Amino acid sequence: MSSSSVEDIPEQIKDLFTQDGVLLKACLGRPVTDLNAIGMLCIVQNTDGTKCIEWRPNDLITIDSDTQDHEWAVVNTIGRRQRTLSGNLTADYATAKARIIKIPLEDLKTFRVTRNNQQMQFSTKPGVWQTTFYFQHGNAEIFVAYLKNHVKSAKTRHDRNTYMVVEPNIESQVLNKSFAELDIFTENTTDVVWNLVSNFKQRPYETTLEAFSKLTDIVYYGNEATNGKRDVSEEVAELLTKSMSAMDEATTVTRNDEYEVISVKPTLPPRPCIPRGTPLSTEKWDALKDTQGRITEVDGVKQLIFRGGVAHSIRQSVWKYLLDYHPWTMTHAEIRAHQKRKTEEYFSMKLQWRSMTDGQESRFSEYRDRKSLVEKDVNRTDRTHPFFAGDNNPNLVVLQDILMTYVMYNFDLGYVQGMSDILAPILLLLNNEVDSFWCFVGFMDKIVSNFDMDQAGMKNQLLQLQQLLTFASPDLAQHLAQKDSGNMYFCFRWLLVWYKREFSHRDIFRLLQVRFLLSALQSNLLGKQLGFKDNTAEGIYHQIVSAPHLNDQIRVILGHQPLNISTSTQSDDDPVEPSTSQVNGEKSILGQDVDEVMYTRVCRKVTPNILT
Amino acid sequence: MSSRKKVLLKVIILGDSGVGKTSLMNQFVNKKFSNQYKATIGADFLTKEVIVDDRIVTMQIWDTAGQERFQSLGVAFYRGADCCVLVFDVTAPNTFKSLESWRDEFLIQASPRDPDNFPFVILGNKVDLDNRAVSAKRAQQWCQSKNDIPYFETSAKEAVNVELAFQTIARNALAQETEAELYNEFPDQIKLNANDNSRNRDGDNCAC
Numbered sequence: 179m180s181s182s183s184v185e186d187i188p189e190q191i192k193d194l195f196t197q198d199g200v201l202l203k204a205c206l207g208r209p210v211t212d213l214n215a216i217g218m219l220c221i222v223q224n225t226d227g228t229k230c231i232e233w234r235p236n237d238l239i240t241i242d243s244d245t246q247d248h249e250w251a252v253v254n255t256i257g258r259r260q261r262t263l264s265g266n267l268t269a270d271y272a273t274a275k276a277r278i279i280k281i282p283l284e285d286l287k288t289f290r291v292t293r294n295n296q297q298m299q300f301s302t303k304p305g306v307w308q309t310t311f312y313f314q315h316g317n318a319e320i321f322v323a324y325l326k327n328h329v330k331s332a333k334t335r336h337d338r339n340t341y342m343v344v345e346p347n348i349e350s351q352v353l354n355k356s357f358a359e360l361d362i363f364t365e366n367t368t369d370v371v372w373n374l375v376s377n378f379k380q381r382p383y384e385t386t387l388e389a390f391s392k393l394t395d396i397v398y399y400g401n402e403a404t405n406g407k408r409d410v411s412e413e414v415a416e417l418l419t420k421s422m423s424a425m426d427e428a429t430t431v432t433r434n435d436e437y438e439v440i441s442v443k444p445t446l447p448p449r450p451c452i453p454r455g456t457p458l459s460t461e462k463w464d465a466l467k468d469t470q471g472r473i474t475e476v477d478g479v480k481q482l483i484f485r486g487g488v489a490h491s492i493r494q495s496v497w498k499y500l501l502d503y504h505p506w507t508m509t510h511a512e513i514r515a516h517q518k519r520k521t522e523e524y525f526s527m528k529l530q531w532r533s534m535t536d537g538q539e540s541r542f543s544e545y546r547d548r549k550s551l552v553e554k555d556v557n558r559t560d561r562t563h564p565f566f567a568g569d570n571n572p573n574l575v576v577l578q579d580i581l582m583t584y585v586m587y588n589f590d591l592g593y594v595q596g597m598s599d600i601l602a603p604i605l606l607l608l609n610n611e612v613d614s615f616w617c618f619v620g621f622m623d624k625i626v627s628n629f630d631m632d633q634a635g636m637k638n639q640l641l642q643l644q645q646l647l648t649f650a651s652p653d654l655a656q657h658l659a660q661k662d663s664g665n666m667y668f669c670f671r672w673l674l675v676w677y678k679r680e681f682s683h684r685d686i687f688r689l690l691q692v693r694f695l696l697s698a699l700q701s702n703l704l705g706k707q708l709g710f711k712d713n714t715a716e717g718i719y720h721q722i723v724s725a726p727h728l729n730d731q732i733r734v735i736l737g738h739q740p741l742n743i744s745t746s747t748q749s750d751d752d753p754v755e756p757s758t759s760q761v762n763g764e765k766s767i768l769g770q771d772v773d774e775v776m777y778t779r780v781c782r783k784v785t786p787n788i789l790t
Numbered sequence: 791m792s793s794r795k796k797v798l799l800k801v802i803i804l805g806d807s808g809v810g811k812t813s814l815m816n817q818f819v820n821k822k823f824s825n826q827y828k829a830t831i832g833a834d835f836l837t838k839e840v841i842v843d844d845r846i847v848t849m850q851i852w853d854t855a856g857q858e859r860f861q862s863l864g865v866a867f868y869r870g871a872d873c874c875v876l877v878f879d880v881t882a883p884n885t886f887k888s889l890e891s892w893r894d895e896f897l898i899q900a901s902p903r904d905p906d907n908f909p910f911v912i913l914g915n916k917v918d919l920d921n922r923a924v925s926a927k928r929a930q931q932w933c934q935s936k937n938d939i940p941y942f943e944t945s946a947k948e949a950v951n952v953e954l955a956f957q958t959i960a961r962n963a964l965a966q967e968t969e970a971e972l973y974n975e976f977p978d979q980i981k982l983n984a985n986d987n988s989r990n991r992d993g994d995n996c997a998c
Binding site for chain 2: 679
């Protein structure tokens with residue numbers, strides 16, 4: 179692949195222009211570990227006079243400047259934003275140079291700038307955007323301006339942001355002429371940008387900052403200036419609608435003489451309507467078991483439940499399976515024996531703390547701390563719900579006993595605030611101490627990373643949420659970042675206790691049930707769910723998964739395997755790897771009466787004659 | 791006085807779980823007390839406008855989770871704080887002993903410019919209860935040893951001293967704010983480089 183061949187780097191190359199703060203977002207054929215690294219995007223001249231666009235990871239640059247390699251002259255003219263680097267590269271690179279990306283200008287066919295000058299993509303082959311860069315400072319236009327000194331390009335008719343390379347420019351010093359040809363700027367009508375380019379040579383740092391802030395002003399305050407002050411919520415709502423509904427912008431393929439120019443708007447495809455199935459009834463649930471009580475079609479049953487939920491009358495029973503208390507493949511008799519063992523195990527652990535004397539306790543501070551936290555929180559958990567209301571409520575004692583026994587079950591984790599919130603609906607539903615304990619254990623196993631000592635699990639989830647949002651709704655993500663909320667900490671409670679505090683108990687039953695069925699990674703999607711009841715969240719999931727610009731980062735967040743390529747081609751019918759998870763991959767039956775079709779399918783596998 | 795523009799004060803409430811942080815905030819902002827608060831998860835905030843020395847000041851009060859485990863998120867919440875309120879429960883000596891580490895943790899994570907003079911206020915809460923275990927004298931001594939931190943004995947339940955405490959919090963935060971501004975302006979005034987001066991918002995204004 180021409181964009182990534184690095185073995186033949188000449189020993190002596192000259193930097194013609196460099197720009198730092200450029201993140202490698204995607205590159206065909208590169209391992210995912212190479213992606214998302216910050217580096218420097220350059221235009222370089224090889225000894226033979228040919229030119230390349232070259233990207234170097236920052237760690238590589240740092241190593242070289244740190245060691246004061248004398249063949250490097252690092253001229254830091256403009257602080258952190260821009261750095262001009264001149265001099266000759268040496269062979270010291272050997273080990274790290276494999277990560278350098280080179281795009282020979284002779285091979286460059288098209289490039290385009292998207293997302294408010296934040297993103298730039300290059301292609302040397304019609305039909306594929308092989309390399310995608312993200313400009314941290316949103317100043318891709320500067321790179322474009324310099325690139326145009328070295329290649330002759332024209333905008334495509336159908337997409338103002340896409341440029342077709344007509345021929346590489348032979349002369350290297352056509353600076354003034356090139357600036358005059360910068361149609362990108364005249365079309366943007368902003369003198370700001372024009373001045374930016376002409377001032378850039380004299381005062382690069384100030385110019386960049388100044389122009390950037392002006393551009394930001396236009397982007398963020400443009401509306402306000404013309405319409406006057408608007409309600410913030412209205413603004414957000416509009417951003418949301420805008421980014422979520424801009425789906426009809428179809429992908430266009432334009433034939434222009436010999437080149438095929440492809441423009442793919444980085445928007446999501448239309449949201450599929452995911453009909454909600456009917457809840458699993460008692461009869462159907464019983465029919466899913468064989469005569470001994472075993473459930474063999476586990477994945478199918480899980481899908482049925484995920485699609486349509488369950489009738490409240492069987493929820494108690496179903497949760498024991500979903501929370502890994504009752505193994506699916508056990509017979510009725512085996513479950514009875516299993517339950518007996520688990521009951522004994524529970525009470526022996528309960529006895530461990532119940533039999534602790536005051537003296538022991540006084541010398542066991544770690545236990546005492548946990549106990550005191552449990553006591554404090556039990557007394558303030560769902561006290562407005564009739565089940566836990568009033569003084570001397572026996573259910574509070576059960577709540578406390580289960581949490582204390584959990585402390586003995588997993589002393590290292592102990593009690594973390596939020597656990598009482600998670601246990602409360604389980605106890606409310608099952609109304610049985612032992613069952614509730616083991617179901618609580620099962621749920622904790624699924625979300626244990628929420629309670630990491632260093633909060634790593636929560637931080638990671640918030641980061642993934644931010645990345646998903648940036649992908650699905652860049653405008654909203656940008657708005658949040660502008661309001662100092664890019665860290666998504668306002669979602670902390672939602673994620674920690676799974677919306678337990680935000681919904682009524684009835685809704686929580688349904689929401690948690692869906693959560694039980696999601697793998698940890700997929701949970702984030704529902705984390706930003708916008709209308710759980712009608713499966714909007716799942717619709718959004720499908721939108722993201724089938725988006726043409728889906729990249730490995732997002733793929734991984736959604737629980738898919740990375741593909742190691744990041745831009746999918748147009749011709750792919752299904753650019754997404756088949757899902758390995760249990761809750762999706764049912765595309766073929768979407769739009770039909772989902773639950774009936776699935777139920778039939780599941781039942782056929784269980785007992786072929788059940789429906790006839 | 792040059793500090794008329796800044797009227798938002800960010801106040802952080804810290805302290806062990808169950809000492810009454812949420813209750814104090816709600817008593818001050820909403821004049822209400824409830825037995826049914828839930829454990830705070832993450833952080834919450836409420837705002838209230840108060841008048842301090844004829845100035846209208848908006849207090850943005852951040853209520854945080856008490857469990858130590860959640861402290862690693864603190865840095866995001868603590869940043870830009872103008873005052874830190876440390877709360878303990880006068881019936882629970884452990885919560886009093888924790889004050890020191892809450893204070894240190896705050897200073898590390900928020901890293902205020904002038905840590906020695908950063909305004910803290912200590913509240914000994916739940917004085918309405920009978921089983922008091924930390925005496926006022928002991929608390930006061932500790933506060934004196936820490937650069938004379940103001941100390942109030944409060945009851946969020948019975949609204950004892952809550953208003954007074956928050957008035958002091960606002961006043962001290964404001965004083966800090968004013969000092970900070972003087973601090974900031976100073977270097978600009980003595981700049982000798984004419985080129986730099988042209989970029990000052992205030993132009994060539996004299997310091998006096």
